[in-house]
Amino acid sequence: MAHGSTTTVPEDDFVITPTRPGEEKGTWSAVIQDLLFTVDHKKLGLMYIGSGLIFFVIAGLMAAAIRLQLAIPNAHFISPDVYNRFFTMHGTAMVFLVGMPIIFGMANYLVPIMIGARDMAFPRLNAFGFWMFFFSGWFLYFSYFAGPGLYNAGSAPDIGWFAYSPLTSKAFSRGHSSDYWTLALLASGVGSVATALNIIVTTISLRCKGMTLGRMPLFVWTFLVVAFLVILAIPPLSACQIMLILDRYLGAKFFDTQAGGSAILWQHFFWIFGHPEVYILILPGFAAMNEIVPVFSRKPIFGYPIMVGANVMIAFISLGVWAHHMFTVGMTSLGNSFFAISTMLVAVPTGIKIFNWIGTMYGGKIRFELPMLFCIAFLFQFLIAGLTGIMLSVAPFDWQLSDSYFVVAHFHYVLIGGLLFTIFAAIYFWYPKAFGRMLSHKLGMWHFVLFTLGFHLTFLPQHVSGFLGMPRRIYTYEAGRGWEAWNMMSSIGVIFQAAGILFFVWNLIYSYKKGKIAGDDPWDAWTLEWATTSPPPDYNFEKTPEVRSRRPLWDLKHPEDPDWKYE
Amino acid sequence: MIRRLLSPFFPTSQFPGAGKSCLSIFWAALALIAPAAVASADEPNRPIANMFDPLSTPARMIHESSLLVSLICLVIFLIVTGMLVYVVFKFPSKGAADDRKEPPQVYGSSQIELAWTVIPILITIVLILVTTRTIGEIQDRKIPNAALHVRVIGHQWWWELQYLTQNGVDKEGNPVWKTDFVTANELHIPVSDKNSVRPTELILESADVIHSYWVPQLNGKTDVVPNHTNHMWLDPWSTGTYFGNCAEYCGTQHANMLIRVMVQTPEDFAKWVANQKAPSVIPTDSVALQGQKDFFGNSCVNCHKVDGTVAVGTFGPNLTHFASRSWLGSGVALQNQADIRDWVRDPNHLKPGVLMPDMQLSEPQIDQITAYLMTLK
Numbered sequence: 001m002a003h004g005s006t007t008t009v010p011e012d013d014f015v016i017t018p019t020r021p022g023e024e025k026g027t028w029s030a031v032i033q034d035l036l037f038t039v040d041h042k043k044l045g046l047m048y049i050g051s052g053l054i055f056f057v058i059a060g061l062m063a064a065a066i067r068l069q070l071a072i073p074n075a076h077f078i079s080p081d082v083y084n085r086f087f088t089m090h091g092t093a094m095v096f097l098v099g100m101p102i103i104f105g106m107a108n109y110l111v112p113i114m115i116g117a118r119d120m121a122f123p124r125l126n127a128f129g130f131w132m133f134f135f136s137g138w139f140l141y142f143s144y145f146a147g148p149g150l151y152n153a154g155s156a157p158d159i160g161w162f163a164y165s166p167l168t169s170k171a172f173s174r175g176h177s178s179d180y181w182t183l184a185l186l187a188s189g190v191g192s193v194a195t196a197l198n199i200i201v202t203t204i205s206l207r208c209k210g211m212t213l214g215r216m217p218l219f220v221w222t223f224l225v226v227a228f229l230v231i232l233a234i235p236p237l238s239a240c241q242i243m244l245i246l247d248r249y250l251g252a253k254f255f256d257t258q259a260g261g262s263a264i265l266w267q268h269f270f271w272i273f274g275h276p277e278v279y280i281l282i283l284p285g286f287a288a289m290n291e292i293v294p295v296f297s298r299k300p301i302f303g304y305p306i307m308v309g310a311n312v313m314i315a316f317i318s319l320g321v322w323a324h325h326m327f328t329v330g331m332t333s334l335g336n337s338f339f340a341i342s343t344m345l346v347a348v349p350t351g352i353k354i355f356n357w358i359g360t361m362y363g364g365k366i367r368f369e370l371p372m373l374f375c376i377a378f379l380f381q382f383l384i385a386g387l388t389g390i391m392l393s394v395a396p397f398d399w400q401l402s403d404s405y406f407v408v409a410h411f412h413y414v415l416i417g418g419l420l421f422t423i424f425a426a427i428y429f430w431y432p433k434a435f436g437r438m439l440s441h442k443l444g445m446w447h448f449v450l451f452t453l454g455f456h457l458t459f460l461p462q463h464v465s466g467f468l469g470m471p472r473r474i475y476t477y478e479a480g481r482g483w484e485a486w487n488m489m490s491s492i493g494v495i496f497q498a499a500g501i502l503f504f505v506w507n508l509i510y511s512y513k514k515g516k517i518a519g520d521d522p523w524d525a526w527t528l529e530w531a532t533t534s535p536p537p538d539y540n541f542e543k544t545p546e547v548r549s550r551r552p553l554w555d556l557k558h559p560e561d562p563d564w565k566y567e
Numbered sequence: 568m569i570r571r572l573l574s575p576f577f578p579t580s581q582f583p584g585a586g587k588s589c590l591s592i593f594w595a596a597l598a599l600i601a602p603a604a605v606a607s608a609d610e611p612n613r614p615i616a617n618m619f620d621p622l623s624t625p626a627r628m629i630h631e632s633s634l635l636v637s638l639i640c641l642v643i644f645l646i647v648t649g650m651l652v653y654v655v656f657k658f659p660s661k662g663a664a665d666d667r668k669e670p671p672q673v674y675g676s677s678q679i680e681l682a683w684t685v686i687p688i689l690i691t692i693v694l695i696l697v698t699t700r701t702i703g704e705i706q707d708r709k710i711p712n713a714a715l716h717v718r719v720i721g722h723q724w725w726w727e728l729q730y731l732t733q734n735g736v737d738k739e740g741n742p743v744w745k746t747d748f749v750t751a752n753e754l755h756i757p758v759s760d761k762n763s764v765r766p767t768e769l770i771l772e773s774a775d776v777i778h779s780y781w782v783p784q785l786n787g788k789t790d791v792v793p794n795h796t797n798h799m800w801l802d803p804w805s806t807g808t809y810f811g812n813c814a815e816y817c818g819t820q821h822a823n824m825l826i827r828v829m830v831q832t833p834e835d836f837a838k839w840v841a842n843q844k845a846p847s848v849i850p851t852d853s854v855a856l857q858g859q860k861d862f863f864g865n866s867c868v869n870c871h872k873v874d875g876t877v878a879v880g881t882f883g884p885n886l887t888h889f890a891s892r893s894w895l896g897s898g899v900a901l902q903n904q905a906d907i908r909d910w911v912r913d914p915n916h917l918k919p920g921v922l923m924p925d926m927q928l929s930e931p932q933i934d935q936i937t938a939y940l941m942t943l944k
Contacts, residue, residue, distance in 0.1 A: 048765050068915040080819050080920050160816050166793060167776045167818060255812065257793035263777055264795060292821040298660070303675035306684075310755075328779060330771075330797035333706040337699045344694050348687045353830075353836045355683040356675075365660040365670045376655060381822040383647050387640040394694065396701040397633040400626075401785020403779060433882040469616030471814040474822035478898070558669075566674060 006276060017327070039123035041108050046434060047532040048105030049427075051323035052098050053505075058141070059093035064494050065137055067458070071491035073479040083475035084158035084252065085177075089140070091161030092181065096279065097137040098190055099415070102423055103284035104129070104195050105221045109434065110201060113529040113536060114217045116208025116545045121201040125194050132191025136184040157181035160473065162243075162274065163264040165255035166429050168497040170248055172412065179248070182241045189234045189241075195229035199223055208528075209546040209555045216526050217550065218301055221308050222287035225315045226280055232319060233276035240269035264329055271322035279318040282414060285382075285422035286353060289375055292429050293357050295525045296372035297364030300563070302356045310349035310356075317346050332350040336395045343393035352387055354379065356516035369523070370444040374425035377452055381417025385410060388463070392511060401471075406466025412459045424451075424504070431508075432522045437515030448502045454496025526551035588851075611807045616800045618783040621939050623803045625705050625786040632701040636694060640816075643690070663927060710800050712742050715756060717769040719779030721791035721813070724820035725884055725897040725921060726752050730840070731770075748843045750871070751884035755829045757836040759802040765833070771797040782811035790815055803830040812831045819920030825898025839891075844943075846875045847887045849941045858939030869925070873943070883923060889943040896921065908937045 035047060066086055078086070113121055117516045120126045143156045157177045159168050168178045203224045207216065216224075246252035253259040255266050288453075294301045301307060323339040331339075357379060366372065388410040389475040392398050401407060424447075432438050456548065465486040468519065475484055530553055532541055547565035549555055583697075584757045600848065619634075621627040653728070660666055711731055722729040727749065734745035756767040771780055773793040780799065781788030789799040803809070811826035831839060851854045862868070863877050870883035893902055900906040909916055912933050913925040 002889050080822065083650055084816075084819060084821075149846065158819075164777055164816070167816070172776055172818065189634075257795075260794065264794050297658070298666075298669050300672055302673065303680045306675070306680050329792060330795065333702050336702050336706070340698045340702070341695050344691045344698075347691055351687040352680070352684055354647065355650075356680070358647075358654055359675075359679065361654040361658060361674060363830065364658050365665060367654065367657050367660045367666070376651070380648065381649055383644060383651075387644055390640055390694065391633070391636055394632060394636045394698045395785065396629045396698065396705060397636055399789070400629055400633065400783060401818075402780075402788060419686065442601060467616060467618055469781070469811065473813045473816040474812070476822050478825070479616075480614045482617070563672075563674075566672075 005435035019141055025515075029460050034368040039119075039127045041112050041120045041126060042055075042127055042434070042536065042538075045105045045107075045109030048101045048108060048130055048340060050105075051137065052100075052102035052105060052491045055093050055101075055137055057501070057505075058099060059090050060498075062090040062093075065496060066090065067491040067494045069475060070477070070487050072488070073477050073481075075476060080475045081158060081239040084160075084473075085156040087155050088160050088181075088370040089474055092140065092157070092185070093137075094415070095161060095281070095349060096185055097140070100188070100192060101133050101137075103226070103281065104133075104192070106284060106288070106423075106426060107199050107226075108195075110430065110529060111202060111220050111223055112206065113532065113540050114220050114527050115203065115206060115211055116201065116528050116541060116547070117206035118539050118541070118544075120198050122198050125198050125308055129195035129198065130388065132194070133188050136188035139187065140180055140184035143177055143184075146176070146180070147300070149386055159566045162270055163266075164270075165244070165247075165263050165513045166250075166257050166261075168244060169256060169260075174421070182244055182472045184310035185239050186238055192230055193234050196227040196234075199227040200231075203227075208544050208546060214305075215547060217551045217566060218290035218304065218311075219306055219527075222283050222290065222311050225311045226283045229276045229280050229315050229318070229560065230285070233273045237273035238271050239275075240266055243269075244311040259273075264326070267329065268322070269324045272319075272426070273323040274325065276318045278411075278414070279314060282418050283314070286311070287343075288422040288426040288429070289357060291377065291525075291527065292371045292375050292425050293360050296367045296369060296375070296428075297361045298365040298367070298437075300554075302362075303352075304550060307356055310352045313349040314346060317342060317349070322348065322352050324393060324395075327395045328402050340393055343442055344390065347390055347393075349385065354383060354386070369428075370439070370441060370448060371425040371446050371523075373430035374421045374428065377448075378418060378421040378425065379422065381413055381455075382426070383411035385418055388413065400550070401466060403471055404466035405462040405470045405472060408472055409459045409462035409466060412462075416455055416459070418458075427508075429523065431511070432515075432518030433529055433534050433536070434516075435512055436518055437511050438518050438522060439507050439511045439515060443510065445504050447503040447507060449500075450496050450503065451500030454500055455497075456493070457496060458490045458493030461489040465490075523551070524557075531556075609764050612810070613807050614810045616810050616812075620808075621784055622805050623785040623801050625800060625802075626784055628701055628705055628813070635697055637692065639694070639913060662712070674699050675815040695798070697732040708800065709799075710766055710768040714742060714800075715765065716770060717754065717756070717767060718746070718770045718772060718792065718940060719754070719780060720776070721771070721773040721817070721824075723775050723818050724813070724824040724918075726754075726780075726824070727774070727884065728752070728754055728828065730843070748840075748874075748887075750843055750888065751892070752825075752894065753827045753829055753892050755831060755839050756801065756803065757833045758806045758830050759804060764802055766800050766802040768798060768800045768803050777815050778813045778817045778824065779809070779815035780826065781814040782809050782826055784809055784830060785811075788814045803826075803828075806830045806832060806835075815928065823897060823899045823918055825894075826882055827894060827898060842891060843888055847873050847889075848942050848944055850939055852938065852942070855938040855942045858932075858937070859936030861928070861936050862939055867926070867927060867936075886940065886943060890941050891944050904941065906939060907940055908933060910938070911936050 035043065038044065062227050065078060066083065069075050069083055108120065108126065155177055159178055159181065163181060166172060201462060203220055230534045240375065243252065243254040247254055249257060253261045255261045255263060257263050290301055290307065321339060321343045323335065328335055334414060370561040392410060393400055394409065428439055428444060466482045470483045520534055530546055531545060545552065550566055551563045555562040555564060618631060621630040643657035661821045716731040717732055718729040728751060729749050730747045731744040732747050733742045735741050735743050755767045758767045768781065771789055773791045775793065778791040779788045780791055783802045785803055788798055790796065791795050807830055809828040809830065811828065813821060813824035813826065817824065850859055868880055870879060870880040872879050872885045872887065874887040893905055894900065895902050895910055896914065906917065911928065912922045914923040916923060923940045
C-alpha cells in the first residue's frame with residue numbers, strides 16, 4: 001500500500017514559520033523561535049523525545065563510568081563521592097529525564113493522530129508541561145556547578161534516586177545538593193501531572209467520529225491508564241518532597257529521627273509514588289508492543305478486551321504493592337504477607353499480556369523488520385524480568401535479594417530489556433511517519449545485534465553477583481568475594497552497548513538526510529496515523545476521519561472483509 | 568576459576584555436617600586464588616557469601632522457599648520461551664509474494680484466554696502459600712531470653728556491638744538489657760550443633776541513617792533504622808568467619824561498611840568473652856606508654872573509649888581491645904602495623920570520606936600511638 005508516494009506536505013496558509021529543520025530555507029533563529037513558541041503536539045512530542053535522548057546519553061556515560069570503576073576490585077578510577085553522585089544522577093535522570101519525557105513524547109505525538117484529532121486538548125498546557133520538564137532537567141544538572149553553595153559541601157546530589165531520609169536531612173546532607181534533587185523533581189512533577197491531565201482529556205473528548213472506547217487503539221488505551229497512574233502517583237512524591245523542604249529549612253520534624261520523626265514514613269511516601277512509577281514506565285512499552293506486534297504478524301491483537309482489562313488491572317494492583325520495596329525495614333509478618341501477595345497478583349495480568357502477544361504472532365506471517373526484532377527481544381527479556389520479579393516478591397527470598405545486584409539486574413531487565421527495547425522498536429516503527437524517511441536497515445541491524453548482546457552481557461552476570469552477596473551502590477569491593485569475573489563481564493558488556501547506541505544515533509542523523517523515502521504507510525499498518533502524510537501536516541488530517549472498527553485502515557484496504565463485521 | 572563461577576549453583580553444603588571434605592578442598596583451593604582471605608589459621612574464612620549455601624536455620628528456611636520459587640520460575644521460563652521460539656520459527660513470512668495474502672484474522676479466543684488466566688492464578692496461589700508460611704516461621708519465632716543478645720548499632724560507617732545480659736523485666740514484662748561490654752565491627756557468636764542450639768538475637772538500632780545488616784549465609788538482611796528497633800536471629804552450624812556487607816546505601820563509605828561474623832566453638836567464644844570483659848592492658852613498653860600519653864593528650868579521647876581510662880568518647884569505635892580484632896576500619900584493611908600506622912596518620916587515605924579526621928600528628932607521635940593501639944589486645 002502506498003509505497004513510493006512522496007512526502008508532499010500540503011500547502012497551508014497558516015504556516016508562518018518553517019515546520020521542519022532542514023526542509024525550509026529559514027534561518028537558525030527562525031527554527032529556534034519555532035521550537036520555543038510551538039504548541040503543536042507533534043513538535044512537542046519530538047522535542048520531548050529528542051531531549052530525552054540527550055539526557056539518555058549523559059546518564060548513560062555516567063553508567064559507563066560506574067562500570068569502569070567496578071570492573072576490577074579496589075579500583076581508584078573515581079572517588080567514592082563522585083561515584084555516589086554518578087549513581088544518583090544516573091538513576092534520577094534515567095527515570096525522570098529519560099523515561100518520562102520519552103513516553104510523554106510518544107503519547108504527545110501519537111495519541112491525537114491515532115484518535116483522529118488535530119491536536120491535544122490543551123496545546124498551551126502541553127507546551128508548559130514540556131518546558132517544566134526541560135528546565136527542571138537542566139536545573140538538576142546545574143547542581144554540578146552550583147551545588148557547593150554556601151558551605152562548600154556537596155555538588156550534585158549523592159543521596160540515591162530514592163533519597164532515603166534521614167540521609168537527606170541537614171545533618172547528613174550539607175550544602176544544597178539535595179535541594180537541587182528535590183526542587184528539580186518537584187518542578188518536573190508539576191509538568192508531568194499537567195501532561196497526564198492533557199492526555200486524559202484528549203482521549204476522553206477528542207476522539208473522531210465512530211471511535212468508541214472499545215475501538216480505541218490499545219496504544220491509546222494504555223496511555224489513558226498511564227495518565228491516570230501519573231495523576232495518582234506524582235502527588236505523594238511532591239508531598240513528601242515539600243515535607244523534606246520543610247524539614248530542611250523550616251525546622252519541621254517529619255523525617256528527623258533525632259526528634260522523634262520517622263525514617264520509614266519517607267519510604268512509604270516515596271514508594272507509593274515509586275511503584276506505580278515503574279508501571280508508568282513499562283506500560284508505554286506495552287502500548288508500543290500492542291501496535292507493532294499485530295502489524296508485523298499481519299493479524300489483529302489477540303484478545304483486545306482482555307488486554308484492556310489487563311492494563312487496568314495492572315494499574316490498579318500497582319497502587320497497592322509499594323511496600324514490597326520495604327520487606328527488610330522490619331514490617332510485621334502480616335504486613336510482609338499482604339504486600340507479597342498483592343505483588344504476586346500482578347503476575348497474572350502481566351502473564352496474560354505476554355501470552356496474548358504470543359497469541360497474536362501465532363498463525364500470522366511474521367515480518368522480521370527492525371521494530372519486530374526489538375519486540376521479540378522485548379518478549380524474551382521482559383519474561384526474565386517478570387520472573388525475577390516473582391522471585392523478589394517472595395518476601396523471604398527478598399530478604400536475601402533486596403538491595404543486592406540481583407535487584408539491579410532485575411530492574412535493568414525491566415527498564416532496558418523492557419522499556420528501552422520497545423522505545424527503540426517504536427522509534428524504528430514511527431520514525432518514517434515523523435520524518436518521511438525510513439531508518440537504515442543495515443545500521444539498525446548493527447544497533448540491534450550489538451546492543452542486545454551488550455545488554456545481556458552486562459546484566460545477566462549481575463544476577464549471579466547478587467546471589468553471591470554483592471550489595472548495590474558500593475563504589476568498590478574487596479578482592480576474593482567471588483565477584484570479580486561477573487563484574488568484569490558486566491563492564492565489558494558496556495562497550496557493546498555503547499557501540500550499539502553509536503550506530504543508533506548515527507542512523508537517526510544519517511537517515512534524516514539520506515534515508516529511503518517512506519511514503520504514508522510503509523508498514524502496511526491499520527491505525528489512523530498511517531492515513532495521513534509522512535510527516536503529517538500541522539492539522540494532521542485534512543478531513544477528520546470516521547472509523548467503524550479498531551482497524552480503520554484494514555477496513556479501507558479490505559472492503560470485502562472489514563473488521564467491523566466481527567466486532 | 569570455573570568452580571568459582573559455578574559456585575552459586577553448586578552450593579558446597581546444604582545441611583549441617585554434610586559435604587565437609589568437599590568443603591575443605593574448596594576452601595583450600597580458594598585460599599590459593601584469593602590472597603586477601605587470610606585470618607586465624609584454625610577458623611576458615613568464608614568470603615564467598617553465597618545465599619544458596621546457607622549455614623544457619625533462618626538462612627536455610629529462606630533457601631528452601633527460594634529454591635522452590637526459582638524452580639517454578641525456571642519451568643515457566645522454559646515453557647514460555649519455548650512458545651516464543653515456536654511461533655518465531657513456525658510463522659515467518661515467506662517473502663514478498665507470500666505477503667500479498669494476509670493470514671486468517673483471529674481476534675481472540677475466550678477458552679484460551681481463560682486458560683492462561685487460570686493457570687497463572689493457580690501458580691500464584693502456590694507461591695502465596697509458600698511465602699506466607701516461611702514469613703511466619705522466620706519472623707514470628709520466639710527467641711528465648713536465655714539466648715545470647717547483642718545490640719548492633721549502625722554508625723556511618725562502622726558497627727557498634729553491645730553484648731547484653733538480661734537485668735529483670737519492665738512493667739510490661741519485656742526484658743531489660745544491661746550492657747556487658749562493647750566492641751566494634753567483628754561479631755563473635757557461638758556455634759550451634761544438633762544437640763545444643765545456641766541462637767543469637769541481634770537487636771538492630773542506628774545512630775544516624777539507615778543501614779542494613781546482611782550476612783547472606785546466616786540470614787537475610789534486616790534494615791538498621793534510626794528511631795526504630797529491629798530484630799534478627801542466627802544459629803550458625805559451622806565455625807568460621809562469615810562475610811557480609813551493609814546493604815542499605817548510607818553515604819560516602821557505604822561500600823566499606825563491611826561485616827564479619829566470627830562463629831566460634833563455645834570454649835573459644837567463652838575465652839573471647841573473658842578477654843573482652845577484662846580491663847584494657849596497660850602498656851609496659853616505653854614507646855607504647857608514650858603513645859598512651861599522646862592518645863590521652865589529644866582529642867582521640869573525645870570519640871573513642873578505652874575502658875578504665877580517661878578516654879570515654881562514644882562517637883567512634885570502642886578501642887579497649889582494639890588489637891584483638893582482625894580487621895581495621897570496619898573491614899577496609901587487615902590489621903597490621905603498616906596499615907594501623909597509615910590509619911593513625913590519616914584515616915582518609917585508607918577510607919576516603921571517613922568521619923575520623925586527620926589528627927595532624929607528628930611522625931614520632933604516629934609511631935607511638937600505633938604501638939599503643941597494638942598493645943590493646
